[in-house]
Amino acid sequence: MDSLSKKLLVLQDIELKLRDLRDPRYIETFGKVDEERIKALEEAKKKLEAEIPKDKLNLFKSLMKMHGRAVAIVIEGDTCSNCFAKLPVGIQPPGPDEIVQCNICGLILYFDN
């Protein structure tokens, strides 16, 4: 089972993709992607959202609304990929059902491996 932060990272990816696929500039360049494939993405999004606790999903949605993104990656163990701030010394990956936010930009942090 994926951790909560991994799920949020994937959810962000799906949302950004859906947004691009619907943008007229994108359609002009690549044509319309099959409606079926868009539906499959929307279903994947719904399924994923159902697996995320409501308060965390609300936080995700408000970050997306405010910043256009909600999840950042931790680079080299100590740096936020969104704002490049150094994270507090000794910061640890959260438990599988917990999240940690960047103390500078507020984005949800995804710790790789």
Add this chain to the structure above:
Amino acid sequence: MSALSELMNPKRVKIGLQAKDKEGVLRELVDLLDIPEENKEILLEALKRREELGSTGIGRGIAIPHSRSTVIDNLYLVIGVSKEGVDFDAVDGRPVHIFFLLVAPPNDPGSRYLIYLGRVAQLAKKIVENNVDYLSVESPEELIELLSSLEKE
């Protein structure tokens, strides 16, 4: 908005791609980006997922793989040329010889990503219309010069 050629950097151009398949060529292109190894894997996944929606091989030997990714800090264009061509499931079934990989952060001010994607598509159209001989180019610098002058036309 500056020209597409301003995104072109010899460090992110490879003449003579070695890969023979879709995943291999995406990996070879991503490898030209100056980002940590583990982030390359995440980006590669995003690119492969985009290809599953439909190939970005737009035909006539050209492909424009692209994705936004959380692991990218800026808008980057990577260009690769394959003399032998790669089966990329292109719309016309032909092998792809020139790749324009465009990647961007999740949110970019002014939607530069979508605008530049449009510019890459325009450049691709010019390559086809003018029957540009990019396969005989021998260095990244030469390719950049060729594409920049084509863009200005």
